[in-house]
Amino acid sequence: MDRIKQAEEALTKTKETMNQRYRLGYHIMAPANWINDPNGLVQFNGEYHVFYQHHPYNENWGPMHWGHVKSKDLVHWEHLPVALAPGDVCDVDGCFSGSAVDNDGELTLIYTGHHYTDKENDVFFQNQNIAVSRDGVTFEKIGENPVIAKPPADSAHHFRDPKVWKHNDTWYMILGNATKEKVGRVILYRSADLRKWEYVGVLAQSDGTLGFMWECPDFFELDGKYVLMISPQGIEADGDDYNNLFQTGYLVGDYDYDTNEFVHGAFTELDHGHDFYAVQTLLDSKGRRIAIGWMDMWEANMPTKTDGWCGALTLPREVTLGSNNKILMNPVEEVSLLRESEHHVCKNKSISGDYLVKTKEDLLEVKAVFELTNTTASAVGLKIRGLNDEETVITYHLEQQKLILDCSKSGKVEDGVRNATLEANGLLTLRIFIDRSSIEVFANDGQATMTSRIYPGEERLGVELFAYNGDNNSEVLVQELTYWNLKDIWK
Structure with a gap:
């Protein structure tokens, strides 16, 4: 004792x-x-x-x-x-x-x-x-x-x-x-x-x-x-x-x-x-x-x-x-108890190139659903943006059937990228939990998960969706983009 x-x-x-x-x-x-x-x-x-x-x-x-x-x-x-x-x-x-x-x-x-x-x-x-x-x-x-x-x-x-x-x-x-x-x-x-x-x-x-x-x-x-x-x-x-x-x-x-x-x-x-x-x-x-x-x-x-x-x-x-x-x-169903406010950003909306939703909140749950069957994009995904080009990027490459988590601009300068195989079969659902120094990605109901610590040095700018074909903007139908501000249980 x-x-x-x-x-x-x-x-x-x-x-x-x-x-x-x-x-x-x-x-x-x-x-x-x-x-x-x-x-x-x-x-x-x-x-x-x-x-x-x-x-x-x-x-x-x-x-x-x-x-x-x-x-x-x-x-x-x-x-x-x-x-x-x-x-x-x-x-x-x-x-x-x-x-x-x-x-x-x-x-x-x-x-x-x-x-x-x-x-x-x-x-x-x-x-x-x-x-x-x-x-x-x-x-x-x-x-x-x-x-x-x-x-x-x-x-x-x-x-x-x-x-x-x-x-x-x-x-x-x-x-x-x-x-x-x-x-x-x-x-x-x-x-x-x-x-x-x-x-x-x-x-x-x-x-x-x-x-x-x-x-x-x-x-x-x-x-x-x-x-x-x-x-x-x-x-x-x-x-x-x-x-x-x-x-x-x-x-x-x-x-x-x-x-x-x-x-x-x-x-x-x-x-x-x-x-x-x-x-x-x-x-x-x-x-x-x-x-x-x-x-x-x-x-x-x-x-x-x-x-x-x-x-x-x-x-x-x-x-x-x-x-x-x-x-x-x-995530266990109880994590919904963390939600403080809900923001329905878009539903069944076509986006081209980048689509930024501004929020300075640093405790977030994000749900993004991409319809992939008719898109001209070769890559779609989501960025957690900060000021001065700071970002954590989740990209899905349709042809390679690969989900990529890139933390190289959010505190993991060396060895910042990880890849996971994911057969999306026409629909990509990303459920993402952002904390002050972590990201947890659950894709297509757990078919792929990716967990990393991140160490941003700048203020949060927002959440950005994107769709590209090579270096060119492309269109993708976003069935849903919703985010929740989450509570700080330790305060």
């Missing part, structure tokens, strides 16, 4: 001098300093809880704590005290990522303890631990820790990020792992009581092309199929795919609990923006599978560090299964 108190005092001190210029209006952030992976997504006593990897003493990554927020509606979040602080025998150098379950009224956090044996050379070992709470605010690490002291004998030292769920009367845990030959994989354990765990075996493993370590695994049933979400480290870029330092994606297939056999298809990236990693999901009381990711990327440019904070989480997204076992993500 002394370490929790010290962490809270450090956050309060940093908040007093924090620069607010890029602070987000409706996303989960720590009160100050560093955050990364979302952890422990769970419903408990009628409220949604989200934990996150947190360094409360510095704007850079450091000894990991668990930060904590809760919400009744997935939109209005409340900061709670730091839930876990490292320094005990089971987690001397960090409380790394993990998950949470409601165990008959006891909120249980399952997390990785990190231990350096040679910090300078990043030599470490990892184990799995448990902390419990009755009130959902104050947590106590159990005396039996670590509940899993070491990985299987054929493992490397990478052994982290437990995701726990219950099937029938048995608890299951998957962990990100690597073999001694540096092959990424996910391994499975089971338990009757969350304390004593039995190793079952390998759930899935790289074929040699999917990296040296699989972080942050999540495994769940969705519409009769089983989905394994993973964040592999070490995949080489391949055209428009795998362009970030590390990736997040999924495998879909069939699973047999009796044999631990998971027969699945190919790995597919989940989001094609710059800043999406370490996704975790929960199944809520409405039967929805809801995902939240870290809205940043390792070794990326993070200008908010000079402001006293760094890192944020994405909007909560409902995960569904589309055709050909494609995972779709769309």
